Amino acid sequence: MERLGTGIGWRPEIAAEIAGLPGVDWVEVVAENLCPGHLPPALEELRGRGMTVVPHGVSLGLGGAERPDPGRLAALAERAVALDAPLVTEHIAFVRAGGPPTGSPPLEAGHLLPVPRTRDALDVLCENVRIAQDALPVPLALENIAALVNWPAEEMTEGQFLTGLVERTGVRLLIDVANLHTNHVNRGEDPAVALDGMPLEALAYVHVAGGVERDGVWHDSHAHPVTRPVLDVLAALCARATPPGVLLERDEDFPEAGELAGELGAIRAVVEEARGAEAA
Amino acid sequence: MVPKRPETANGPGTGQDGAVPERPAIADATGVGAASTDAARQRLALAQTALLSALVAGAPAPEGFDRERLRVQSRALAAKRASVIAKVAPELPGILGAGYRSAFLAYAQGRPLTGGHRRDALDFAARLLAQDLPADPAARRQLAQWWQDRAGPRPPRSGPVSRLVRAARLAFRRR
Structure with missing residues (x-):
């Protein structure tokens, strides 16, 4: 797996801060927010420095009941080519439902919703992933999402579901440690147990993000600082596998550059400490 | 004006509709040479539509979900x-x-x-x-x-x- 290093989610609001942050090896951009012929100049500047840029899609809905839309797949492929990206990433989620097969009008969620961990959902997801892989010019990695709701009558653990997905499609994994923390608080799923069950040999990179707990529910806000428990999940992951890359995500309430640099430093420290422990 | 109540308020059903085929007892665990996913897609579509309709269109909560979490x-x-x-x-x-x-x-x-x-x-x-x-x-x-x-x-x-x-x-x- 290609080594990416430490990165940050590129957002227009913090373009100037990112350009000046020391030790940023790569960035990820939300694919739907890019126009391939008209990349933001600040992003072009980073590319000019030789920085890797990975497009991260949010609207394919590969965990949905429908086959992925060819137009959306072509758009993601076009962005991968425009950015000369080594891989593209998306989510294990559904984002829309309704439409002809259901007798209900089409509905958009506007965000990522969890897929039931059932054999039906896994069969559909695997076929959708293979369709996506055929349409994309570079490898695909998929991210575990944060869930607020639990599906009743699930048939598999997250580890079993992801293992089946990787075995059947060869897709790579983007593991979001903040989402594992979310599932710990909201669903009582121990991150250590979840990580033990995951096919970490397929790991492409790791997401780290901040959130906030309200009334016993963890909100994966990407608008708050990264907390210790999330870094502890990162440490637990690094004790089991060496991630090719780790990326900080911040989407709202952007802090000053110094705070972002501090969070990147904390992430780097966790990764390096694990590497040191491995070498010792 | 009063917005029209979305049609989804009545929901697509909770997947218990008799017309939807049950999952076959023997599944192809490997996925190699798997049969068509059409039936699985249909069941998944109904389940996901019921959940999303409850979340964004005021439809009743599908069975088995925690209402407060919804x-x-x-x-x-x-x-x-x-x-x-x-x-x-x-x-x-x-x-x-x-x-x-x-x-x-x-x-x-x-x-x-x-x-x-x-x-x-x-x-x-x-x-x-x-x-x-x-x-x-x-x-x-x-x-x-x-x-x-x-x-x-x-x-x-x-x-x-x-x-x-x-x-x-x-x-x-x-x-």
């Missing part, structure tokens, strides 16, 4: 939609000020997102204008102008704000 998720989706619209159309929170969020959430409650966010922003503005909102005439004029600049291939020529509001109201009713 409310939390529903509010989170509406809040996310409001913040995406604020980014797609930053003029709207600019024009509406502190009232933006509550006005948007009131609009979103009756109208699930069905297309893109730009369309959503236009529909939101048209709905406010149709209700003679915002109350401040200067803000209403600004909102009407914003809507007119973006709403369609042949917007009415600039004229009195009442004409713009009439056009917005018509556009909103047509959708």
Whole structure:
């Protein structure tokens, strides 16, 4: 797996801060927010420095009941080519439902919703992933999402579901440690147990993000600082596998550059400490 | 105007419809040479539509879900939609000020997102204008102008704000 290093989610609001942050090896951009012929100049500047840029899609809905839309797949492929990206990433989620097969009008969620961990959902997801892989010019990695709701009558653990997905499609994994923390608080799923069950040999990179707990529910806000428990999940992951890359995500309430640099430093420290422990 | 209650309020069923085939007892665990996923897709479509209809269209909670968690998720989706619209159309929170969020959430409650966010922003503005909102005439004029600049291939020529509001109201009713 290609080594990416430490990165940050590129957002227009913090373009100037990112350009000046020391030790940023790569960035990820939300694919739907890019126009391939008209990349933001600040992003072009980073590319000019030789920085890797990975497009991260949010609207394919590969965990949905429908086959992925060819137009959306072509758009993601076009962005991968425009950015000369080594891989593209998306989510294990559904984002829309309704439409002809259901007798209900089409509905958009506007965000990522969890897929039931059932054999039906896994069969559909695997076929959708293979369709996506055929349409994309570079490898695909998929991210575990944060869930607020639990599906009743699930048939598999997250580890079993992801293992089946990787075995059947060869897709790579983007593991979001903040989402594992979310599932710990909201669903009582121990991150250590979840990580033990995951096919970490397929790991492409790791997401780290901040959130906030309200009334016993963890909100994966990407608008708050990264907390210790999330870094502890990162440490637990690094004790089991060496991630090719780790990326900080911040989407709202952007802090000053110094705070972002501090969070990147904390992430780097966790990764390096694990590497040191491995070498010792 | 009172928005039409979404058809999804009655829901697509909870997947217990007799017409939907049961999953075969023997599954192809490897996925190699798997049979068509059509039946699995149909069952998944009904389950996901029932959940999403409960979250964004006021449909009853599907069986087995924690109702309080559904409310939390529903509010989170509406809040996310409001913040995406604020980014797609930053003029709207600019024009509406502190009232933006509550006005948007009131609009979103009756109208699930069905297309893109730009369309959503236009529909939101048209709905406010149709209700003679915002109350401040200067803000209403600004909102009407914003809507007119973006709403369609042949917007009415600039004229009195009442004409713009009439056009917005018509556009909103047509959708």
